[in-house]
């Protein structure tokens with residue numbers, strides 16, 4: 001890396017990104033492109049030699065060819081999925097980590113990077129009001145991974161190996177059973193499958209509207225008991241704080257009590273709503289976490305850490321290390337000191353990025369109070385959006401807004417309309433809203449109902465964007481409710 005050239009090129013890239021953000025509100029949020037649109041415009045092979053000032057010409061292609069085909073996740077009008085929040089220090093933290101480009105797979109491979117990760121995961125855990133048992137200062141500990149799916153995979157593997165050692169070895173693999181609800185993110189099933197759990201041994205417990213789509217402790221207990229009675233081995237529960245469809249919060253304390261004594265590893269997937277725990281008024285959503293085995297959340301979703309960043313805390317790090325640790329490599333073994341954290345043993349891969357730097361910058365530069373203000377602003381906007389929806393009698397809010405998420409649907413004038421027809425109406429409404437390019441929302445199907453999801457959480461979203469998004473929904477509702485030809 002040549003310092004002089006890096007400064008020159010770095011300025012070009014920073015200017016490019018800053019210009020993008022200056023104009024981000026002008027792009028249609030979702031691109032109107034067809035599959036293959038980009039591949040058709042690019043050469044079939046990489047250049048043999050760089051063209052003169054290749055970076056400048058590549059940046060022109062980013063502007064002219066690539067940006068027209070991206071979904072603008074940072075647009076203040078992006079309300080789909082859950083946000084991937086961005087901040088100046090989040091982006092610059094990524095740049096700093098990429099610039100230093102170290103590989104802290106063991107403590108010895110980069111002592112400061114490892115120690116910063118142990119410090120910053122404790123900082124974040126305390127800021128989120130997590131129980132000490134999950135933090136280094138209380139005998140547990142945290143690590144930074146890329147995604148929640150990785151957190152699930154690592155913890156299932158740790159639970160699996162611990163359980164197999166207890167119940168008689170690998171021949172019991174086919175008996176291991178994992179539990180979740182019908183609202184759990186699909187990545188849990190994927191992680192369980194990758195960990196070798198039989199697909200037939202993933203118990204998906206149904207939820208219902210009356211209980212706000214939360215996992216029922218009684219139903220969980222009944223499932224665990226039935227499996228035990230049939231000679232199977234209950235292994236792992238994935239509870240969710242802030243489900244993807246409606247941001248429902250499973251009752252952690254009651255769920256832990258329901259499986260107590262059955263040797264089930266309880267993991268909490270708080271990918272989205274874990275961020276809300278930073279506000280004292282929301283910290284009750286993690287009540288009962290003292291009894292869980294692991295907890296993960298994605299600061300990239302709602303805490304201003306740019307993609308990607310998933311924090312995972314475990315109560316007994318030794319279980320992770322026993323399952324994922326490797327000491328075959330003589331170089332790594334020699335380098336490792338005792339009584340240090342070697343993060344390669346907490347994850348699937350050996351190599352890793354300097355994740356901690358970005359999160360540390362975010363926490364230092366925004367402060368816990370700054371992050372609370374950020375979360376609260378979105379919650380206020382969601383309250384305002386929900387009130388607008390409720391004020392229009394054509395719409396229904398089937399579950400109360402939670403955190404920054406509002407789920408809603410349009411109801412046909414005729415009460416007797418079949419659910420499938422209502423669902424189709426709402427599917428058309430969503431498509432019409434998204435086609436405008438002025439707002440981008442997503443959907444969920446809960447309890448058989450197709451609902452639109454307005455997830456407010458982007459760094460640039462202000463109240464005016466939320467009001468405009470609602471106007472777009474109302475206009476499009478007018479058009480989908482008007483019979484064709486009228």
Ligand code: PLP
Pocket residue numbers: 081082146147148149150185187240242243244269270271272298310
């Ligand atoms: N869990 C929940 C509740 C989510 O909402 C999501 C994604 O939105 C995930 C897990 C998957 O997260 P990741 O992409 O980090 O694996």
